[in-house]
Amino acid sequence: MKIVVCIKQVPDTKGGVKFNPDGTLDRGAMLAIMNPDDKAGLEAALRLKDEYGAEVTVVTMGLPKAEEVLREAMAMGADNGILVTDRVLGGADTWATSTTIAGAIRNLEYDLIITGRQAIDGDTAQVGPQISEHLDIPVISYAQNIKIDGDSVVVERQYEDRYHVVKAKMPCLITALSELNEPRYMTPGGIFDAYQKEITVWGRADLKDVDDSNLGLKGSPTKIAKASDKVRKGAGEKVTLDPDESVSYIVDKLKVKHVI
Amino acid sequence: MNLEEYKGVYVFAQQVDNEISSIAFELLGKAKDLAKDLNTDVTAVLLGSDVKGLADNLAEYGADKVIVVDDPELKVYRTEPYAHALAEVINKYKPEIVLVGATAIGRDLGPRVSARVATGLTADCTVLEIGDFPLQAIPGQEQKHNQLLMTRPAFGGNTIATIACPDNRPQMATVRAGVMQKIQPIKGAKAVVEEFNPGFTPDNKYVEILDVVKAVTDTVDIMDAKILVSGGRGVGSPENFKILEDLAAVLGGTVSCSRAVVDAGWKPKDLQVGQTGKTVRPNVYFAIGISGAIQHVAGMEESDIIIAINKDADAPIFDVADYGIVGDLNKIVPKLTESLKAEIAAK
């Protein structure tokens, strides 16, 4: 079985987000990590590899620095890494991104494509389903508990208040939740091996069946009109009172606001 | 693509088990505002099996027109037949705007359909309005009017971006649940109902549903709570959360907590508010013994009323609190509970 896992390098928002003085995001000041949902997707692929045997190829699109997440994926157990990088691909929205990645995947053989549900920088959850549309294969979003049954996959597809047990013929695309599993750590030896391996680097010319008009900033239907640091709510009143006064103060406020 | 051909504001009227989801009514409420600005009308797209009867329900919440695709293939949500149906509706009727709920269904359907009809999609919007793009005229660049401006948070709520889709139609957005306002339903309202069936030819993309398992949970999701009594490390011990639970009980609220409390093993992760926990927006948020690190604030600052109790007058929580009390939570909270009990009993 051949599995393609799409991963993204994202700024780590865990320690808070840092901004430049002009209000734009200071990506340089934040650690770059493998997107958590993608890591869960990779873990799901590696478990299928452990259980059924599979060749796992990780694909990322980004700046040359994104090679790091491919190395990390290989240190966890992925077999091959492909970096899709080209100036003309920059500034892509989800449409242009999914077009690009689909163009790269068309060069590969695959039974299963796994993507993370969403990236912590954009939070859109759109690229996975859009790739599946470009490749004309079934998609199962929000997947947990992935099993292989002959030429099909059987997964639990999560909804707000239920899950569906869904069976789809391969090839098919699955988007994984970070709740799916606890991704494995790399191993020390795996890290050094990963750096011995070749990483395939593809540019615009290597993308199959894609039109220039659908790539990069120019090929993105959505345009940013405005981006800003979130305006935070200001401070209200602050009082220092003895306990009894504090209680009446709160009760009064709750009454004024019709909470009680 | 002739953009002028595209008219009308369309809403994907999500139904589950033949019951319209609340998000559909919220979207209709917003769609009415947008339609007014654009001088057009609101159409609900209802997909399902035996769902015709739900059209009136949509009319009551503001749909001028309902397009129904009624087919057994649409009985339970599956990406392909739904994407096919919605994409065909778009191809045939050419709407200017299509709104989809940012639900587990909508966030799967929206991207698949937008890719199929080759347009942009903005995810998880919290504000939608009609305006110009670019916002300010730029010399040498055409400023387009009457564009859908879609505002959405990113980076876990740390940034917001306003996005337009100026050169493609329809302009598509998924919209976060609980943000847009429904209208007061108009009893007896009727909409023009139009049936449309694009035909369904099952192929590999029509996945098979082997089972539907409904989750049974008895724990209250803190995201649904109207009143949250949230405790931080300052509460001191897991046992001492009892005083918070008592307060929550009196107000019909729920207890939540900060990350420090989860890290200390005092409370489970599903009660954690903040960037790595849940984002909440209750009517009242009590921050008790919570210092208010930015990661926590990111998860609760949208609350209507924030009441903070902390003994450290310099705690950053006071920067976001509407009402901040500097004092000892152990003395204040139990008395507050008693006082509220008396107030409520007196009513």
Next chain:
Amino acid sequence: MDFMLSKEHEMARTLFKDFAENEAKPLAQEIDENHRFPRETVDKMAKLGFLGIPVPKEYGGQGCDPLTYVMCVEELSKVCGTTGVIVSAHTSLCCDPIQTYGTEEQKQKYLVPLAKGEKLGAFGLTEPGAGTDAQGQQTKAVLDGDEWVLNGSKCFITNGKEADVYVIFAITGTVEKRGKLSKEISAFIVEKGTPGFTFGTKENKMGICGSSTYELIFTDCRIPKDNLLGQKGKGFNIAMHTLDGGRIGIAAQALGLAEGALETTINYVKERKQFGRSIGAFQNTQFQLADMATKVQAAQLLVYQAAMKKAEYAKNPKVSYSVEAAMAKLYAAEVAMEVTTKAVQLHGGYGYIKEYDVERMMRDAKITEIYEGTSEVQRMVISSNLLK
């Protein structure tokens, strides 16, 4: 001379840091308080290959260099000194001598499961009457047919009782040196569970409280003849050479403790307010931190240098890393003590309370000046090389 770490080493650090933060840190306070050996962490480390980092792949290890191993002990010790020493004692004091001196059979039988983490290792040299003076050994091994018979006891043994494989030193005779009789020492591999091998009291320590420190007792303990490690009579050299490597591990532990205390303190002084401003705004705090950081950095360079010298030795056994290891341990241990003490001071009253990590770090740091050769012994090693 290049002070830049390779990308591989940077990524390995990320791995160790993530593991330390997620797995070791949450337990650090509890195992200290309850004097509990963190078996669950050891099991997790075993699965990830942390217990065989510098062991070649053909013997079940990760095949990494000593620097990678040092970074592992360093990162673990940043959050938990106990976890750091468990790895250090296992790797440097048990895997390393078997890898260096063991026969192919011994390596297959013992090194492979040790490197895979299926078994845990320990090292028994110290005796009640033989600490710094290893010649004061009393434990004896006598060959009886196909078996060595061990009698005696060892004390202060790290990983004692928890370990499965022990490298033990015992007297196997006397030799005449310049007309004086001296003890002939040999090294042995002893498995837990061997009849006659029991454990005495568990030590109640000041620091590294989660580490299991036991007395080992040998009473007519019979082990196979083949469990002699290295040549008979070469035990003293084996012990000293093993300790050279061990010191790099302990230096890494000390370095980690100092770094952990420094990081914790930096975060604290930013948050803690006195007289209306954060205490980090006071020049005294700033100068203290500057000194602490500079010393930590210097310690790191010494420790990494020692690790790299050991890597050189792997290619050329004529290279000695004894002095570098002694300098690294001497300096890192003293820096650890100084930095953790200052960290407690900068925390004020909170620093003296167990809820705050620096309290534990200061107690943990003290042992690094004592075990695997006291600071005084390190000075002897360094100066004897200067004056030879």
